[in-house]
Amino acid sequence: MSSTASPSSPSCAPRPRRRRSRGASRRAAPRSRSRPSASSAGGAAADADGRFRLRLPGPGTFTVSVSAVGYAPVQRRVTAGAGETIRLDVDLDAATYEAGAVVVTGTLEQMAVRDSPVKVEVVPARFLETTPSANVMDAVERVNGLYQQIDCGVCYTNNIRINGIDGPNTAVLIDGMPVMSSLATVYGLNGISPMLIKQVEVVKGPMSTLYGSEALGGVINIITKDPSTAPRLSTNVFSTTHAEMAAEFAAVPLRGRTSALVSGTLFHVADYHDNNGDGFSDRPFETRLALFGKATRQDTQGFERASLVAKAYVEDRAAGFEPFLDDVGGLRGSDRVYGESIYTRRAELIGTWTPRPDLTVRASGALHDQDSYYGDVPYAATQADGFGQVVWTPPTEGTALDGHNLLAGAALRAIRYDDGSAATGVYDDAGALVENRPDTRVVPGVFVQDDWRVNERLPLLGGLRADVQPGYGVIPSPRAAVKWRPAEATTARLNVGTGFRVVNLFTEDHAAYTGGRATLILEDLEPERSVSVTGSLQQILGATSPVTVDIDAF
Structure with missing residues (x-):
């Protein structure tokens, strides 16, 4: 609804x-x-x-x-x-065209799917409920063009690719706010129960104009349920033939002008099986606990003025030979039996304040702490991200700009990353740390967008963002989009945009790939850039029992 x-x-x-x-x-x-x-x-x-x-x-x-x-x-x-x-x-009459869901990801403004100049794929809650899973990753990959890739065949680290582009290039949002860090596509998605989700919005292609770095490949926006309309109590317990066990709950303890929703998810699997006979477990042992809370505040007229979202995620993951899994605590970090053990702690906090209808202030923070061993090779890393954004939508009705939906904003991102590798430290020939140099950046940016309704069937969208990256200067990110609806049942879209991502060696890649390849950094790393053109054509066939045909190209 x-x-x-x-x-x-x-x-x-x-x-x-x-x-x-x-x-x-x-x-x-x-x-x-x-x-x-x-x-x-x-x-x-x-x-x-x-x-x-x-x-x-x-x-x-x-x-x-x-x-x-x-x-x-x-x-x-x-x-x-x-x-x-x-x-x-x-x-209300049943619609035979794409008129249903309201989306915000494509333009940062609410509009129906059929009106958006940017194509937005919507995964509704009823679809998520058909997937027996304790995380949304398993359901999202069913969207055409999205693919869940296993980056490590031992520890089973995964990410979501959009149109073949690596997961770290995908921006993950919760209620429109970025969940920062390169591992957000893993832990940002794995830590959210499908029973909390109102819908998932997916935009393929560069979205850096609105969301900055990490939106080079696309955006996955998780819209959580409104506490004021969510069920008072929901529970979900399931088990699979692979001995996966999960228990979830969601409750609304407070409803009124101030509403609150809390939930928890516990997932556990510790079943050893080796069907291919290579001596390694086919999937890792895993225990995961995720806690989620959301509070909203309405004014006396029923308009939402503020919201606060908090999420905590704790995971213990282990994989390797069977003797290692029988005694992870005693063999972790040793060279007697090969195994991989990953302890992850992650916390996220997101706040939104709307002091007046045309002004929105958002802020978020994420802290990721990881303590891992790949055999006897340690990998300990922490990353802290802070993000702030102000969005202004000036009124244009009755002015010379009537017909234009303008949006302007400013953003500020702060990053601090530290690990036990040469990426953030200087080491001598014996491997001893000489100087620790955490990667710290403060990245300001401004953006502007104009959604111009030329007529009912032809909206045009243009936007430009400029981020100031330390050491790289100003990085511009323009975009343009057009939607043409020659008939009620026919919609064509064309989007052109650029994306960028500042390379950060965080992720488990350098450790997960150690056994298969060597990573050598021979020069300074410049920001990754992409230019993308995406097109889509949708045709609704039939009236009483309509069939939707979508053709996408990128």
Whole structure:
């Protein structure tokens, strides 16, 4: 269930029962006689019967947009006087085109999938619920163009590739905020239970204009459930024939203007099997605990003004010969029996504050600590990331820029990475540390975007970002997109953009690959760059039982 609205209107999203959406009452607050500003926006979620209640910011005329997944949206003009209660009944017709989900990843603004100039793949919650898994990684890889790659055949370290581009080049977001570090595609996805997720949005191709470094290959945005509408209590317990066991819960202890959701996931597998007879376990032993919490705060009119998300992740992973797995604690780091042991501790904190409808302030932090042994070779690393962003969407309705949806912002990222290798230290011939040199960077950036609706069937999108990278100077990242809808059931999109990523040797690569290759750094590493052109054509066939045909090229 989702909602959209014009910039000057509140929005509501009743959930239809069959093809009919029941109406709702709304009362205008008598505290103001002036017409609401063009930037007024908000919404309300409906209950299971399609009923909702929305308090308008004042008397005046509003455009109310009612939408639900799988149904064509309906807009109504509502004029409310001071203290007046209005009842509105709306019938929604089933849609035979892509009109359902509301997405934010492509442009940083809410809009229906069919209206977005950037193609966004949406994985809904009902699809995730069909996958018996304790992490979203297993479900996301079902999206066309995404592939889960196993980077290490022993410890089973994995990542998600988009259109063949390595996982460290994919930006992982939680509720629109970046989860930084090169291992985010592993631990950022493995640590989230599918039962917490409202939907997953995937954009293929460079998105550095909006999200900066790590968005060279694409973006995976995990939209978590709203505590104000999530079930009071959800549980999930399952086991597989590979002796994988998982237990999950999610609860809403607080609901009202301040709502809160908490959850936990425990996953365990310790079943040794060697079907290929190479002496190594076919999959690692693993114990994982993930805790998640989300709190939101609404104003007196029901508009969300602030949210806070916290996530903690603890994992113990081991793989190797069977004797090693029988005594990991005693053999860890020794050369008697080969095995790999990885202890991971990760914490993330994300905050969003909307002091007024056209201004949003976001901040996030992530701390990753890893203590590993690959045989008798140690690898200990820590990475801390801090990220802040301010986004401004100036009102344009009734001005010379009417028809343009402008967005401007500034971002600041701070990074500190340290490990026990030559990447962050100077060592003598005997291997002793002479000087520790953690990689520390502060990266400011600014960006601007214009979503211009030339007409109903032809929106154009243009954007530009400039990041100041220490040692490299200013790195520009432009983008352009066009969507053409010649008919109601036909949609064509074309996107052109550049992406960049500052190379960081963090990840387990240099240790995981030690047995198969040598890594030599012969010169200074410049930022990775890419230029990408992606195109898509969608055709809806049939009316009563529509079939969607998608053709993508990149």
